Amino acid sequence: MQNFIEISDVSKTYWSEDGKTETKVVLPLSMTIAEGEMVMFLGPSGCGKTTLMRIIGGLETQDHGEIHLQGERLAGPDRRRGMVFQSYSSFPWLSVRDNIKFGTRYRKDISAQEKEEVTDHYMNMVGLTRYADFYTNRISGGMRQRVAIARTLASSPKVLLMDEPFGALDAQTREYLQLQLMDINAREKKTTVFVTHDVEEAILLASRIVIFSSRPARIVKEIRVDDLIPPESRRDGSLDMETFMALRADILKIIRAEYAHTLEDT
Amino acid sequence: MSFSILAFRKKLPRKVEIGLGITGFLLFLLTWQLIAVSGAIRPEFLPTPVSVAEAFVRLFTERDFASDIVISVRRVWLAFLLSVAVAVPLGLLMSTYRAVGALLEPFVDFVRYLPVPALVPLLVIWFGVGEASKLAVLWMGTFFQLILLIADDTKRVPVEFIESGHTLGASNGQIMRDIIIPAALPNMVDNLRITLGWCWTYLIIAEIVAANSGIGHMIWSLRRFVKTPEVMAGIIAIGIIGLLTDQAFRYAHARWFKYLHR
Numbered sequence: 001m002q003n004f005i006e007i008s009d010v011s012k013t014y015w016s017e018d019g020k021t022e023t024k025v026v027l028p029l030s031m032t033i034a035e036g037e038m039v040m041f042l043g044p045s046g047c048g049k050t051t052l053m054r055i056i057g058g059l060e061t062q063d064h065g066e067i068h069l070q071g072e073r074l075a076g077p078d079r080r081r082g083m084v085f086q087s088y089s090s091f092p093w094l095s096v097r098d099n100i101k102f103g104t105r106y107r108k109d110i111s112a113q114e115k116e117e118v119t120d121h122y123m124n125m126v127g128l129t130r131y132a133d134f135y136t137n138r139i140s141g142g143m144r145q146r147v148a149i150a151r152t153l154a155s156s157p158k159v160l161l162m163d164e165p166f167g168a169l170d171a172q173t174r175e176y177l178q179l180q181l182m183d184i185n186a187r188e189k190k191t192t193v194f195v196t197h198d199v200e201e202a203i204l205l206a207s208r209i210v211i212f213s214s215r216p217a218r219i220v221k222e223i224r225v226d227d228l229i230p231p232e233s234r235r236d237g238s239l240d241m242e243t244f245m246a247l248r249a250d251i252l253k254i255i256r257a258e259y260a261h262t263l264e265d266t
Numbered sequence: 267m268s269f270s271i272l273a274f275r276k277k278l279p280r281k282v283e284i285g286l287g288i289t290g291f292l293l294f295l296l297t298w299q300l301i302a303v304s305g306a307i308r309p310e311f312l313p314t315p316v317s318v319a320e321a322f323v324r325l326f327t328e329r330d331f332a333s334d335i336v337i338s339v340r341r342v343w344l345a346f347l348l349s350v351a352v353a354v355p356l357g358l359l360m361s362t363y364r365a366v367g368a369l370l371e372p373f374v375d376f377v378r379y380l381p382v383p384a385l386v387p388l389l390v391i392w393f394g395v396g397e398a399s400k401l402a403v404l405w406m407g408t409f410f411q412l413i414l415l416i417a418d419d420t421k422r423v424p425v426e427f428i429e430s431g432h433t434l435g436a437s438n439g440q441i442m443r444d445i446i447i448p449a450a451l452p453n454m455v456d457n458l459r460i461t462l463g464w465c466w467t468y469l470i471i472a473e474i475v476a477a478n479s480g481i482g483h484m485i486w487s488l489r490r491f492v493k494t495p496e497v498m499a500g501i502i503a504i505g506i507i508g509l510l511t512d513q514a515f516r517y518a519h520a521r522w523f524k525y526l527h528r
Contacts, residue, residue: 076432077432079434082433148430
């Protein structure tokens with residue numbers, strides 16, 4: 001697979017307000033992501049994985065290094081990298097349908113009629129057609145995240161960035177949305193970077209898991225989940241639970257060791 | 267439908283709320299009537315509600331009070347709209363561009379603490395005794411408050427909304443037009459409602475300065491003849507106009523921002 005996203009020597013340091021104390025968040029870090037990959041960023045809280053994802057999205061600026069998308073150097077946010085946030089980012093003054101349609105608002109590559117079709121397509125894909133006319137502050141948190149996902153997909157990004165999008169949801173809704181995302185991913189084949197704390201979520205959704213160290217973030221291990229558990233078996237539930245549990249135990253062991261480092265540092 | 271009148275942080279049926287609002291007014295009138303007829307305060311200082319109501323009618327039939335009301339309403343709205351026209355864009359810019367905020371905030375903070383009545387002599391020197399000085403008083407009383415309120419409203423727009431806009435391909439101008447303004451608008455309208463109320467409180471100050479028309483002028487000129495019922499009727503007229511305007515704003519808020527009103 002060719003490199004779709006190329007991250008080269010990217011690093012980030014935060015400074016305290018008085019400029020005296022520095023906190024290294026991301027050490028010079030390089031990695032590549034292939035087109036259509038679902039890469040899960042996993043690591044201890046505050047390790048810098050969200051910062052790295054925000055840098056990929058152009059919402060934070062790295063101190064050093066470069067990020068290329070299809071060979072083009074990235075600077076600042078744009079429609080090529082759509083983002084789904086942990087907090088609800090759907091607009092409360094718009095209906096479910098208008099929120100999803102908002103994703104097409106700045107697209108110049110399709111006609112007004114096609115924008116309507118794209119809106120209906122994604123609204124149907126996330127199962128919200130029944131709620132088309134509802135304001136988003138009158139639907140559940142899970143539905144709001146589906147609106148945010150549909151809106152982002154409607155903008156036709158090349159890369160989907162998801163920052164713990166299911167983190168605030170209850171376990172059942174989270175599981176439902178994970179299955180729905182697997183389904184969407186199988187159809188859309190969208191290159192996705194997904195930040196999570198949830199090991200099982202990572203194994204279920206990822207084609208590759210990237211485990212980060214405690215802050216400052218460096219890559220501790222990469223696991224090609226697709227080579228261990230076929231994606232189809234995860235989608236239809238026929239996966240080998242023994243492999244799943246063994247992988248889960250391995251990942252947890254690494255993360256716990258990193259958490260221990262975090263605690264030692266504080 | 268069953269409900270408890272003292273339900274903790276719960277809504278009451280609309281009719282009950284209206285009934286309670288009217289009861290509040292009636293209790294006030296009853297208390298006023300009792301004090302007035304008790305003889306504890308001389309009628310020149312505290313007339314009864316009935317004599318104030320009679321004075322209210324007299325103001326319309328004998329003193330062309332309707333013209334005064336029209337003039338005052340026009341002054342208040344003109345000054346208010348001038349305030350809004352400058353404060354809204356500046357408030358948006360202050361919250362969007364830190365440089366504009368850093369440039370203006372300290373000055374705006376300084377001016378808004380200046381007592382408006384103290385500025386009246388200066389405004390008369392600058393703008394004369396005509397309409398301009400009255401508008402200037404009302405404008406000074408509202409503009410510097412409104413600009414900070416608008417800036418605060420727009421600052422409170424969640425950063426995720428703005429970042430969503432960026433990643434959906436919106437330019438800064440499009441984010442302002444399509445996200446920041448719609449998100450902040452309900453609070454802005456609320457603040458406009460409150461600021462318009464302040465405009466009415468400054469009206470009396472504006473109209474006692476060399477004015478020959480308006481509700482404030484009428485109240486001030488009748489004061490000299492100790493026409494307390496007429497003075498109170500004038501004050502109550504301002505209260506009624508304020509209440510009606512406030513209700514109109516609330517109604518518009520409920521119509522425009524249905525998603526906030528369940």
